[in-house]
Amino acid sequence: MTDRIREFLRNRREDGPCVVVDLDVVRANYAAFARALPDTRVFYAVKANPAPEVLGVLAELGSCFDTASVAEIEMALAAGATPDRISFGNTIKKERDIARAFELGVRLFAVDAKAEVEKVARAAPGARIFCRILCDGAGAEWPLSRKFGCDPDMAADVLEHGHRLGLAAYGVSFHVGSQQKNVEAWDGALASAAAIFEECALRGLPLSLVNLGGGFPAKYLQDVPAAEAYGEAIFRALSRHFGNHLPETIIEPGRGMVGAAGMIEAEVVLISTKSDDDAMRWVYLDIGKFGGLAETMDEAIRYPIRTERDGDAVEPCVLAGPTCDSADVMYEKDPVLLPVSLAIGDKVLIEATGAYTTTYSAVAFNGFDPLRSYVI
Numbered sequence: 221m222t223d224r225i226r227e228f229l230r231n232r233r234e235d236g237p238c239v240v241v242d243l244d245v246v247r248a249n250y251a252a253f254a255r256a257l258p259d260t261r262v263f264y265a266v267k268a269n270p271a272p273e274v275l276g277v278l279a280e281l282g283s284c285f286d287t288a289s290v291a292e293i294e295m296a297l298a299a300g301a302t303p304d305r306i307s308f309g310n311t312i313k314k315e316r317d318i319a320r321a322f323e324l325g326v327r328l329f330a331v332d333a334k335a336e337v338e339k340v341a342r343a344a345p346g347a348r349i350f351c352r353i354l355c356d357g358a359g360a361e362w363p364l365s366r367k368f369g370c371d372p373d374m375a376a377d378v379l380e381h382g383h384r385l386g387l388a389a390y391g392v393s394f395h396v397g398s399q400q401k402n403v404e405a406w407d408g409a410l411a412s413a414a415a416i417f418e419e420c421a422l423r424g425l426p427l428s429l430v431n432l433g434g435g436f437p438a439k440y441l442q443d444v445p446a447a448e449a450y451g452e453a454i455f456r457a458l459s460r461h462f463g464n465h466l467p468e469t470i471i472e473p474g475r476g477m478v479g480a481a482g483m484i485e486a487e488v489v490l491i492s493t494k495s496d497d498d499a500m501r502w503v504y505l506d507i508g509k510f511g512g513l514a515e516t517m518d519e520a521i522r523y524p525i526r527t528e529r530d531g532d533a534v535e536p537c538v539l540a541g542p543t544c545d546s547a548d549v550m551y552e553k554d555p556v557l558l559p560v561s562l563a564i565g566d567k568v569l570i571e572a573t574g575a576y577t578t579t580y581s582a583v584a585f586n587g588f589d590p591l592r593s594y595v596i
């Protein structure tokens with residue numbers, strides 16, 4: 221926790237769970253990415269945390285923005301980004317949203333299917349497209365499955381289709397899975413990207429861009445490699461597959477940019493056991509899966525949890541949220557170690573919660589407010 225967050229929480233008077241985001245950490249993370257990959261442009265993935273202050277600081281530092289909807293495009297513009305610094309990176313877009321983005325000046329669109337290419341060709345004539353390819357997500361704690369991307373073998377056809385319809389076939393993108401702890405994870409996808417570049421060149425369509433996606437981790441319970449290690453591994457893989465003809469590259473960090481910048485403060489509402497024979501304590505907080513901690517789904521992301529009683533003896537506890545939905549249990553298969561002395565009313569700090577918390581928080585499910593956010 222940073223001193224600024226500690227100080228802010230000491231003076232906070234409002235009730236209820238909240239996340240506090242320290243912009244100094246966002247600035248430091250941006251600088252680390254810029255240093256690690258000096259020839260790569262940063263397109264911050266807005267969905268990770270779209271707070272206007274976060275977008276504003278990043279826009280000022282020179283960041284570009286990866287957006288998934290017209291609303292996110294408008295937020296990036298409001299933060300001071302010009303449209304040439306915005307990509308519409310969602311492969312699943314309504315044609316009228318593509319048209320709106322085009323009206324707003326956006327000229328760079330993700331596609332992964334011919335039907336999507338046709339929408340872009342009609343609604344954003346002449347725009348640049350990059351084709352997203354499937355990536356298995358091995359090594360990621362939050363893999364992105366098969367929802368996005370086409371088989372690499374199909375990518376040249378998708379891009380050529382765009383070219384025939386008057387679009388600029390611009391490049392290839394992929395995402396190696398979020399919270400990717402293997403710095404070598406980019407290698408396989410870059411081999412595929414290089415093969416697509418070659419195939420497109422043979423068809424008379426020289427490509428320019430490789431969009432390396434997100435996946436850069438935040439530190440939760442376990443240590444993660446530094447941005448520098450990712451930069452080195454990615455540069456090696458680029459050189460291996462593209463030789464002396466390195467493509468233009470961009471990265472789209474979300475979690476790695478803002479995860480470590482945020483901290484949630486929550487409160488213990490109840491501590492109980494389920495039977496006289498079962499000593500396992502259930503600790504219920506005033507925040508859970510619907511209040512911002514959705515990434516605890518399947519216990520995928522394990523946040524570090526701190527209490528004022530750290531240092532006392534600990535025991536494993538089930539950790540759950542406050543709503544009346546039985547899915548609102550965060551850690552049960554693999555319980556968390558919490559102080560035996562923890563008591564109802566205690567404050568609990570949940571670390572590294574700057575990414576995918578406010579945006580994943582339900583609006584008043586069960587009457588609980590969405591997660592309150594302070595950016596300092």
Ligand SMILES: *Cc1c(COP(=O)(O)O)cnc(C)c1O
Nearest residue numbers: 265309398434435472473474475
């Ligand atoms: C969500 C998303 C990202 C950000 O991923 P992180 O793992 O949080 O860095 C980047 N690119 C696209 C297209 C995304 O959908």
